Amino acid sequence: MTPPLMLTTWSFGPVGADAAFPALAQGADALDAVVHAVTAIEDDPDIDSVGVGGLPDAGGRVSLDACVMTDPDRAGAVACLRRHPNPAAVARRVMERTIHVMLVGDDADDFADAQGFAPRELLTDDARRIWEKWRSDPGAIDRDKYKGWLPPRNVEELRGVDVSARRADLSREPHHDTVGVLALDTRGRLAGACSTSGMAFKSPGRVGDSPIIGQGLYVDQTAGAACATGTGELITGVSGSFLIVELMRRGAAPLDAIRETLERIAARFTLQEEHQTAFLALRPDGAWASAALRPGFKHTITTADGSLVQPPHLVLKP
Numbered sequence: 148m149t150p151p152l153m154l155t156t157w158s159f160g161p162v163g164a165d166a167a168f169p170a171l172a173q174g175a176d177a178l179d180a181v182v183h184a185v186t187a188i189e190d191d192p193d194i195d196s197v198g199v200g201g202l203p204d205a206g207g208r209v210s211l212d213a214c215v216m217t218d219p220d221r222a223g224a225v226a227c228l229r230r231h232p233n234p235a236a237v238a239r240r241v242m243e244r245t246i247h248v249m250l251v252g253d254d255a256d257d258f259a260d261a262q263g264f265a266p267r268e269l270l271t272d273d274a275r276r277i278w279e280k281w282r283s284d285p286g287a288i289d290r291d292k293y294k295g296w297l298p299p300r301n302v303e304e305l306r307g308v309d310v311s312a313r314r315a316d317l318s319r320e321p322h323h324d325t326v327g328v329l330a331l332d333t334r335g336r337l338a339g340a341c342s343t344s345g346m347a348f349k350s351p352g353r354v355g356d357s358p359i360i361g362q363g364l365y366v367d368q369t370a371g372a373a374c375a376t377g378t379g380e381l382i383t384g385v386s387g388s389f390l391i392v393e394l395m396r397r398g399a400a401p402l403d404a405i406r407e408t409l410e411r412i413a414a415r416f417t418l419q420e421e422h423q424t425a426f427l428a429l430r431p432d433g434a435w436a437s438a439a440l441r442p443g444f445k446h447t448i449t450t451a452d453g454s455l456v457q458p459p460h461l462v463l464k465p
Contacts, residue, residue, distance in 0.1 A: 355379025
């Protein structure tokens with residue numbers, strides 16, 4: 148029997164991993180585990196970058212993206228859901244009930260309705276309050292607390308505005324970015340799920356890497372699995388998760404595969420202060436790694452010994 152494990156992005160990982168791992172340890176399928184874990188995180192309104200409670204786009208509407216995958220021929224995704232809080236579960240239905248890989252927008256919400264998913268208001272009072280502050284004065288949002296996943300400052304913010312003098316009164320420490328979950332079950336099977344509400348105050352309709360197969364997530368039982376978090380436009384530009392799995396297929400250790408991918412990003416993009424990217428990688432034999440472009444990222448590793456929140460094994464630009 149293969150020792151099961153789960154890897155989750157960010158320090159809120161135990162919210163999902165602790166809910167899903169007991170069944171995984173008892174022989175549950177890796178796909179069931181990752182969807183269960185992501186759903187628990189999506190349903191937690193205190194996690195403000197995923198699911199219910201996610202910060203809205205520039206127009207004040209929350210939109211959700213997700214994908215799931217177990218192999219190149221077994222993947223599903225949805226983008227720009229606005230009425231349903233659990234895009235990872237809906238993505239799984241796309242994979243299992245259709246011949247397609249991705250559904251988007253209103254049609255994805257209609258598909259979720261037809262599959263029996265209950266609609267729900269996604270914008271919480273707290274998220275609306277933060278959006279209203281941003282709308283009235285974009286410079287008032289505390290960029291030290293939200294560093295790494297707010298959109299770049301616009302031209303008006305850069306015209307002599309003293310951002311530090313006008314901090315928003317945000318009472319809680321925000322959670323950060325996309326949730327990606329990788330799992331290895333007792334049969335040695337891999338699965339992954341990736342879910343997000345996207346970049347805070349993004350242009351309406353923007354879709355990042357998270358629901359795109361090969362970008363936010365890639366899984367191949369013969370080579371391994373990888374998931375991404377951070378600035379989606381950077382990950383998209385190198386097909387980050389696919390690249391990591393392909394490097395592992397060619398013999399690279401998980402950490403070396405992530406390092407090469409981060410180096411590719413650093414070499415091919417003009418990096419801005421707010422840019423951050425991080426990856427998790429997992430091989431079928433249980434070897435795994437975590438690495439980030441810059442400091443600030445943490446992952447969660449869950450085994451029979453429990454969940455541990457840890458810094459990545461490597462930071463490319465410390």
